[in-house]
Structures are given as C-alpha cells and as structure tokens.
Amino acid sequence: MTDLFERPTVQGDQQPSRSSRSAERARRAAKKRKARRRRRAAIVVLVSLLVVGGAGYVISQNVTSLFGFDNPLEAKDFEGPGTEPVDVTIEPGSTGRDMGAALVDAGVVASAAAFVDAFEANGNAGTIQPGTHTLLQGMPAKDAVARLVANDSRVETKITIPEGWTVQQVLDRASSVTGIPIEEFETAMGDTAATGLPAEANGNYEGWLFPTTYVLEPDETTATGIIARMVGQTVMKLDEAGVPPADRETVLIKASLIEREAKYAPDRPMMAQAIDNRLEAGMPLEIDAAVAYGLDKPGTELTRADLDDASNPFNTYEHKGLPPSPIASPGSESVAAVLNPEPGTWIFWTAVNLETGETRFATTYAEHQTNVAELRAWQEANGG
Known part of the structure; x- marks a missing residue:
C-alpha cells in the first residue's frame, strides 16, 4: 500500500503536548513586550516634538475637548461690527497684551490673543496713544486696533488758547469748549492754593494762563483742574527759561506788552x-x-x-x-x-501798516516823527 491511500491527519485529532503550549505562551508574551516598547518609543518621540515646537499649538487646539473648559490661549474673535459703546483706558506704557487684556475686560474683543495677533499685524500699532478711548463691545480685534491707531476714538477735550488773550477771553473759550459755566471758573480761581497761582501774582491770573493747546482727559475737565494746568504751564515755562520767582511778574508784564x-x-x-x-x-x-x-x-x-x-x-x-x-x-x-x-x-516804535503790523523803530524823536508820518499816510490811504 502507498501513502496516497493513507488517511490524512485532521488537526485537533491530536492534543498538543504541555511543552508546546508553554512555548506558545512565551512567544505571545514576547510579542506584547515588543509592542509595548514600540509604543513607549513613539510616545517619547511625540513628547519631544511637543516640547520643541508644537506643544503650544496642540494643547491650544485640544485643551477644550480634553478638559472641558475654555482655552485661554485660543485666539477667539468676534465677527463684529460691534454693539454698545464703552470707554476703555489705555495706560501709558501699555504693551499690546496689556491693551488686549483691558479690551477683553470691557467686552470689546473676544480674546487678548486675537488682539495681540491684530496688533502685531498692524504696522502702525506702535502709534496708539494712551488715554480713554470709546470703542464698541463685540468688535473684531483688527477693527479695534485700527480704531485705536486712527486715534479718532480717544475721549479728550482740547482747549486752544492763542497768545495775547486776556483772562476773560480764556475763560470764555474754556467754558464754551467744556460746558463749565464761567462762574465755576471764577469760583475756582478764588482758591489760589488749589490752582497753584504763585504769591507774586498777587491773586491776579492775568498773564498766568499760558497760551497753548491743552488736551484734557475726562477726569481732568474740572474748573480747578483746567486753571491749575494753565498756571502750572506758565510756571514750568518760566522755570525752564531760568526766571527767578521774584522776577516772574515783571517778566510777564513786559512780555505781555510785547505780545x-x-x-x-x-x-x-x-x-x-x-x-x-x-x-x-x-x-x-x-x-x-x-x-x-x-x-x-x-x-x-x-x-x-x-x-x-x-x-x-x-x-x-x-x-x-x-x-x-x-x-x-x-x-x-x-x-x-x-x-x-x-x-x-x-526809544520809539510805531506800526506803519495796521494790516500787516509792520513796525519802525527809532532812537530820536525826529526819526520817530518820520515813521509816524508814514503811518498817517497809510491811514489816509486806507480810510483813516
């Protein structure tokens, strides 16, 4: 008889020996240990990559789903255009992040991160001025930055005092700009200690309200505060010029005549x-x-x-x-x-043209009379 006619062995008909089962278990355990080593190696590589370059991004993208709260690093932004106006104070020396934090607190932008991104993308962001600005709640960050850069949102009061104005003219201007009644300014001026008027002025403000443009923040627009700013500016200018306190009034009198x-x-x-x-x-x-x-x-x-x-x-x-x-x-x-x-x-001077203010100077009275004659001729030619 040949092997062709032998009945093939069916698996399972014979039971494996105890030694073969032990060998199989050892092979499976080794395979599991090898898989665990591969996973640990992969984790080490991933952690290294996160630490070196991508940790912040991965964490920022997954922190909400992983931990169930809002991600402070996410650059959330409003669609805009904005709703209710709100005043926000930008402190002197504020960084873009400082500004962003203030705007988030006021509800202007959705996140400091979005504002910082917009701040860094705007080449003129460094020109943003400190002070109180009126913005809108719910603004896109880029719009908030643009509004601050334009400086048209700044809440301020400007009072421009020309050279040569009297106290009455100054008070009229300050009252018309601020809406503060002139009587309040007059009352404030009665307290020279509060306004800082020096003793050498003898209680008279004439000449002591320096002519310039004053930019006032909302909390500075009081009668006392405005007068104090003007007096303080005069004192500062005289000090810068080296005028001793005892000579201040004399210098101002002469300068006012020249003005x-x-x-x-x-x-x-x-x-x-x-x-x-x-x-x-x-x-x-x-x-x-x-x-x-x-x-x-x-x-x-x-x-x-x-x-x-x-x-x-x-x-x-x-x-x-x-x-x-x-x-x-x-x-x-x-x-x-x-x-x-x-x-x-x-010794003498006189204007010879009252429209242009052209002036002639003279040492002798005869020279002065010649100049006066020129003035009279101008007056006659221009209707007296």
Whole structure:
C-alpha cells in the first residue's frame, strides 16, 4: 500500500503536548513586550516634538475637548461690527497684551490673543496713544486696533488758547469748549492754593494762563483742574527759561506788552530793548495796548481823551513805569525776547501798516516823527 491511500491527519485529532503550549505562551508574551516598547518609543518621540515646537499649538487646539473648559490661549474673535459703546483706558506704557487684556475686560474683543495677533499685524500699532478711548463691545480685534491707531476714538477735550488773550477771553473759550459755566471758573480761581497761582501774582491770573493747546482727559475737565494746568504751564515755562520767582511778574508784564504790540518775531527783542531803554531813562512807556486794556477797548479805537485819562492805572502815557499787571497771556517768544533783548538805542516804535503790523523803530524823536508820518499816510490811504 502507498501513502496516497493513507488517511490524512485532521488537526485537533491530536492534543498538543504541555511543552508546546508553554512555548506558545512565551512567544505571545514576547510579542506584547515588543509592542509595548514600540509604543513607549513613539510616545517619547511625540513628547519631544511637543516640547520643541508644537506643544503650544496642540494643547491650544485640544485643551477644550480634553478638559472641558475654555482655552485661554485660543485666539477667539468676534465677527463684529460691534454693539454698545464703552470707554476703555489705555495706560501709558501699555504693551499690546496689556491693551488686549483691558479690551477683553470691557467686552470689546473676544480674546487678548486675537488682539495681540491684530496688533502685531498692524504696522502702525506702535502709534496708539494712551488715554480713554470709546470703542464698541463685540468688535473684531483688527477693527479695534485700527480704531485705536486712527486715534479718532480717544475721549479728550482740547482747549486752544492763542497768545495775547486776556483772562476773560480764556475763560470764555474754556467754558464754551467744556460746558463749565464761567462762574465755576471764577469760583475756582478764588482758591489760589488749589490752582497753584504763585504769591507774586498777587491773586491776579492775568498773564498766568499760558497760551497753548491743552488736551484734557475726562477726569481732568474740572474748573480747578483746567486753571491749575494753565498756571502750572506758565510756571514750568518760566522755570525752564531760568526766571527767578521774584522776577516772574515783571517778566510777564513786559512780555505781555510785547505780545500785544509786536506782529513779527524779529520785532520782539528790539521792542524789549526799547522798553528797557525807556524805563532806564525814566520815560513813560506810552504803549497803546496797555491803555486799551485798562479801558477794555481795541487799541485802534483810542482817542486823545483816552490817552489823557490818568484815572486809568494802565495808562502808560500818564503813569511812568510798568503797568500794575500783565495785560494778556504772553507766549514763549515774547518771554524769550524780554530775557534776551537785542542791544540797541531804540526809544520809539510805531506800526506803519495796521494790516500787516509792520513796525519802525527809532532812537530820536525826529526819526520817530518820520515813521509816524508814514503811518498817517497809510491811514489816509486806507480810510483813516
């Protein structure tokens, strides 16, 4: 008989031996240990990658699903365009992240991360000004940055005081801009300690409200605060110019006369010298602007009777020396002219063209009369 006719062995007909079962179990255990080693190696590689480069991103993308709370690193953003207006204060020295935190607290942007991204993407973000800004709640971060950069959202009050204005003119302007009644300013000015008016001013604010543009934050728009800012600016400018406190009032009086008389910057130092020359010679100053101030009328409307009126303490035709106080708020150029007069022998000056303010200076009375004749000719040619 051959093997072809032998009955094939059917698996299962014979039971494996005990030694073969032990070998199989050993093979399976080794296979599991090998798989565990591969998984551990993969985990080590993944952790290394996370630490080196991608941890922040992976965590930020999965923290919400993993832990069930909002991810503070996620750059959430509003669709906009925004709803209710809200005031937000940007503190001086704030970084983009500081600004973002303030805007998140106010409900303007959805996340500081979105604001920082928009801040860094805007090349003009470094020009954002500190102060109080009015924005909208629920704004897209890029719109919030653009609004801050434009600076059209800043809540501020600007008061511009021109050179040569009187206290009354300053108060009228401050009241019209802020809506604060003039009476409140006058009451505030009664407390010179609160406004910082120096003792040498003798309680008179004329000349001490410095002419410039003042930018006031919302919490600064009080009568006392505004006057204090103006007085403080004058004191600062005088200190910067090296004026001793004892000389402040005298400098302001002279500078105010120059401010109201001079039209052009080169005339100011010459006029300052002419004033000093007259004072040293014991001559009356004969300055029309001072007389007009005492009468509360324009200098171009003075009459011969006005120039003869000794009851006017500001009549520098009738009273020698300086007037009792400044007659206006002088600017820095006029103060500088007083402190640095141009050397010369001038005694007289007169405008020869009342439209342009062109002025002639003279040492002798005869020269002065020639200049006055030129003025009279101009007046005749221009209707008196």
